[in-house]
Amino acid sequence: MLQAYAASSIIYPVMQFHDLTETICAPATAPGTAAISVLRLSGPKAFDIAAALFLPRNKEMTLARAASHRMLLGQITDGSEVVDEVLLTKFVSPGSYTGDDVVEVSCHGSPYIQQQILKLMMDQGARMARPGEFTLRAFLNGRMDLSQAEAVADLIASNSEASRKMALRQMRGHFSDRIRELRQKLLEFASLIELELDFSEEDVEFADRSALSSLLDDIDDEVARLRESFSMGNVLKNGIPVAIIGKPNVGKSTLLNAILNEERAIVSEIPGTTRDAIEDTITLSGVAFRFIDTAGLRDSQDEIESVGIERTYEKIRMANVILYLFDASETSMEEIVETITEFRKEVGDEEEEKRLVLIANKIDLMEEIPHHFRNLVDLETIFVSAKRKENISMITDSLLKSAEVSAAGDEGAIVTNIRHYEALSHTSKAISDIRKGLDDQIPGDLLAIDLRSALHHLGSITGEVTSDEILGEIFGKFCIGK
């Protein structure tokens, strides 16, 4: 019964549309010219196709005789001519990334050569893989669940220590384990409720209503905690949004450049490593900070605006950290207090979630820092010279404080994916419906509907419940070769 119920909640139409008997191929490494490139071939014909194209250097060796995971030196030939000298590795199913028989060819990194070898693979019956199709196969072959597959994409896209760590943890199943555990408990209850329906005429209760109620509390707490973790998870994944605001000519673009330069110095310790040119994101101690709308700062020396116009408040609403910059050599204490008051009025309730840091710029123009600034307001104030790059590290230190919460969340699972967040929200709604049903002592068959809904939404996270539409949406965002 329990088994039958579990099965009924799983939808498998995918298999109809995704033909696992096809053999697929694609480059697995980034496009462009390089020392080497790796091409992937996955499916039941992978070994036959490779054997037709590959001539091992060691004449005693054949692909069939080679052990799994053993790299062979040899040539790719088109029958008459050598196309390239390569290293080829076979991975025997299920011990491969996709779970299929897989061949990886490490060839010279010329886009032309890659194209020629892929063409030969296709001549032998392979077809080009669609975006994310290798990982989709890994999912369909049971090598990973859906949330783990999504984590592969996140891991590849990770650009900071925090985003890498979260993606890796999700890929290794920490998050899935937690979800599956909750779902399993709910599933046991659901099957008892369903069992009651079979014996409905006898008016028995197999499922202990008060135990269910306390389980619902547990699940609700956990789901709430996970939903709450999303705002931090999202911020860690995409970078903590920072806004630099201030009146014209206080030195906003100079400050931004000084902060970005501060990081450059650290990054350039590793020569030759290319770094993604997201010019306006910096990574400090593994946490990414994203400067909001810095295009304006760069195009014009200082954009013509002052605190008070709509655009600035838009930035403030999007930011977690606001650096309010003013010219300390020209600004009176009264002006500052007025600005802070105005700011607090506008931000209102959200203030607690945001950090406002005052940056007093142009200390190079001052003989000494006037005493009245020292105890300005109840806000952190940093005195800098953006032009002379003085005290900039105090700003980066301060930014890092905004990220300290992230360290605290290190233990539990963190939700970073909007799809998971939505599924958790639906679960939460279903749980509240079940609880209401319990309170109203509604019949078992109605309770079962809400339970099924909760199970469905929890199961959609890990892919125990899935549909073609969901899979298409998830894997369509991957790039080819993944």
Next chain:
Amino acid sequence: MLQAYAASSIIYPVMQFHDLTETICAPATAPGTAAISVLRLSGPKAFDIAAALFLPRNKEMTLARAASHRMLLGQITDGSEVVDEVLLTKFVSPGSYTGDDVVEVSCHGSPYIQQQILKLMMDQGARMARPGEFTLRAFLNGRMDLSQAEAVADLIASNSEASRKMALRQMRGHFSDRIRELRQKLLEFASLIELELDFSEEDVEFADRSALSSLLDDIDDEVARLRESFSMGNVLKNGIPVAIIGKPNVGKSTLLNAILNEERAIVSEIPGTTRDAIEDTITLSGVAFRFIDTAGLRDSQDEIESVGIERTYEKIRMANVILYLFDASETSMEEIVETITEFRKEVGDEEEEKRLVLIANKIDLMEEIPHHFRNLVDLETIFVSAKRKENISMITDSLLKSAEVSAAGDEGAIVTNIRHYEALSHTSKAISDIRKGLDDQIPGDLLAIDLRSALHHLGSITGEVTSDEILGEIFGKFCIGK
């Protein structure tokens, strides 16, 4: 004696500057985000460094116990935390690309993760590899000679069947073998001449002067043949230069687009393969054609120029194939003949090396092709409508004829590298000096000087004779990771 002489002609200062006891690391795949990236670690500490960072999934396994060329699944850790799940392969010296102990790490293709793993390798004592340093080591460790090392770079940069084929042949040593053979013969004579010097008081001739003379003829012929092959080799490597010329508004840009589209249709058979965006190069049956200075054609609909102005003749001088386009619906036979005469006057002696093809455009505007065009001049004339893409394939067929010479050269070695060409030119000069010396019956010690010069230049091609300067120049052009 022979041995001593051979040794004296080899310069080994490289070893002083290139410390093979250092362990180097770099990404071997193209930069950017992808499914996987491969990092390379080469040098005596490669296995120690990898062992410190790598934790095999199979707890029974250690890196020390793993066989060469065997991929291991496991984790890269920084001591406390997992950085990524990877596949790691060790290659035991000398059975690796560089000849060193080598480790290749196949990690998730995030630039951030690559950077973290490289940083860990450096913390363990590796340093970032310089451009071409892996291949330089392969040369220093005797895994390939210099001309083969240069072919690796050519192979990676190859973007057509012809350039790929030439680079692969050079990498596999066809060209080096030929050069080494010539040099070996010359070396034997040189050592006999040197031997004579030791017995100079006895007035003996160990070296048969007439045999030397006939050897010089052989070498001279071969060197001349190789030098001649350079112009074809260079063209096949970089693409056959094609110029489209003609008066304004005859449809040059429309024709270029029609020709480029002809190729697009073929290329797009392989979906998803990225191709280098050299917009104005087409590859037909494996031969690249490079359109000269097409920027002008694209920016303005038709550049304002007519045959006769300097810019057009500049193009003609650079081209191997000239497509002279005219508006067949408006141009008289007299005009055409006049243009051809003018063209021949300008091109003069070079005409034989160039192909001029007349393209009569805008046949869509004509009711029939007038008879007087048919036997226009003694030149191939193709009637097309660039606008309606009619007969464009006749142009591509004609272009291919220009490349037929390449097939003929398939047997012998082809020089594609300007450095090799220069070395061959110096060799040729030295051979002519030796021959003159023989004719003038100059003493052995003077003959020996010219012989050494010829040996030096031949040896510089394969790297039997080399210097830091040459190596720096060659490998400095490689990218990092190669």
